[in-house]
Amino acid sequence: MTLLHCSWRSWRLPWGSVSRRLCNLQNGSVARQRTWLALGIGLALSLTTLEAMARPVTDMLGRTVEVPERIDRVIGAAPPVTALLYALAPEHVVGLNMPFLPGDERFVGARLPALPVVGGILGHGRRMQPEAILELRPDIALSWAGAAVPVASIDETIRFFEQVGVPVLFVRLDTLTDWPAAFEFVGRLLGRQPRAAELGAVITDALTRVGQAVADVPQAERKRVYYAEGVDGLATECHGSFHVEPIDLAGGYNVHRCTPSSYVGMEKVSLEQVLAYDPEVILVQDAGFLSRLDEHGPWRRVRAVRDGQVLRVPQSPLNWLDRPPSFMRALGIQWLAHALYPERFPFEVQSATRDFYARFFGVALDNADLERLLDATASPGPSHQHHH
Numbered sequence: 001m002t003l004l005h006c007s008w009r010s011w012r013l014p015w016g017s018v019s020r021r022l023c024n025l026q027n028g029s030v031a032r033q034r035t036w037l038a039l040g041i042g043l044a045l046s047l048t049t050l051e052a053m054a055r056p057v058t059d060m061l062g063r064t065v066e067v068p069e070r071i072d073r074v075i076g077a078a079p080p081v082t083a084l085l086y087a088l089a090p091e092h093v094v095g096l097n098m099p100f101l102p103g104d105e106r107f108v109g110a111r112l113p114a115l116p117v118v119g120g121i122l123g124h125g126r127r128m129q130p131e132a133i134l135e136l137r138p139d140i141a142l143s144w145a146g147a148a149v150p151v152a153s154i155d156e157t158i159r160f161f162e163q164v165g166v167p168v169l170f171v172r173l174d175t176l177t178d179w180p181a182a183f184e185f186v187g188r189l190l191g192r193q194p195r196a197a198e199l200g201a202v203i204t205d206a207l208t209r210v211g212q213a214v215a216d217v218p219q220a221e222r223k224r225v226y227y228a229e230g231v232d233g234l235a236t237e238c239h240g241s242f243h244v245e246p247i248d249l250a251g252g253y254n255v256h257r258c259t260p261s262s263y264v265g266m267e268k269v270s271l272e273q274v275l276a277y278d279p280e281v282i283l284v285q286d287a288g289f290l291s292r293l294d295e296h297g298p299w300r301r302v303r304a305v306r307d308g309q310v311l312r313v314p315q316s317p318l319n320w321l322d323r324p325p326s327f328m329r330a331l332g333i334q335w336l337a338h339a340l341y342p343e344r345f346p347f348e349v350q351s352a353t354r355d356f357y358a359r360f361f362g363v364a365l366d367n368a369d370l371e372r373l374l375d376a377t378a379s380p381g382p383s384h385q386h387h388h
Helices: 008-012 016-027 030-052 079-088 130-136 151-164 176-190 193-214 242-249 271-277 287-295 297-301 329-340 349-361 367-377
Strands: 054-058 064-068 074-076 140-145 168-172 224-228 281-284 310-312
Touching (some): 074 079, 079 193, 140 151, 193 242, 193 349, 281 287, 281 329
Antiparallel strands (some): 054 064
């Protein structure tokens, strides 16, 4: 005996826990079904009212999706779009893909780091589970789309959120140039249009100024950059990967030339390959690797290490270049362009960092904050110089 048709829409209503119990009544006793029948009729009437309050939205993949007229609770299915929400509408975020690091609350406040970590559907880290999303009761989900994201992953994301009854919208983020449009789309969705326009303009300005500064660097004269990932520094990215887009934007030449094996990246290489690449600059993501440069003699044979041209990427509260690829790249490409070509791109990193963090995170950095952020860029090379 079936008294209630269980559509996906019934799962995303504010009374979702009740509607799920109704849906499960199909396997219950007749007595229990009759007990809930009157409530089921009332809920069906409420469903009709709430449907009338929904609105159609066309996402950045061209899908038209019904979303609530009022959106208060949002979950990001992948780190790039969750990062977008941190800057545009942090009060709407209800869960994290990955935890913040201790001390990051200085930059994003106490609320975000205290949210539950539910993982994501794309990329590294914990896998998002339906039960966790049902507990959070999001009004909508936002997910990542772009050339680097496999169609199968997009289909999987759609199925996942259909299962939990949450409308999912996709935000296209192939390159840094896509971010202003992405801010605009999510800004319209959440009623944050002026702020979205302001943040998008900062990104466009950074792209323009860096692009003009490095555009005429001949290909043969571009600084050769090795992107060191992992504690041993022997994971990296192919030159065509979105993970290393900032190197190209800043006028560098990524030495690892290949086709990415997957959008996740982290291609394994040997130290012999790195020596053969003869990079002039090494970008370091893992702090543990810096100590290995001092401990392990073979790395001393790499030109960038000998010359003290090892740059640690700032990472709080979000990485300036990658993992996740976010709006922070607008600051990161300026920092990197200045490190590669200081004569072409003069850059006051401290004042620029203060301004960027004020705009995107609403925080006023003091000198101690800047020291924490920027001293991490120290090189362990012979001169121990700092690339600020």
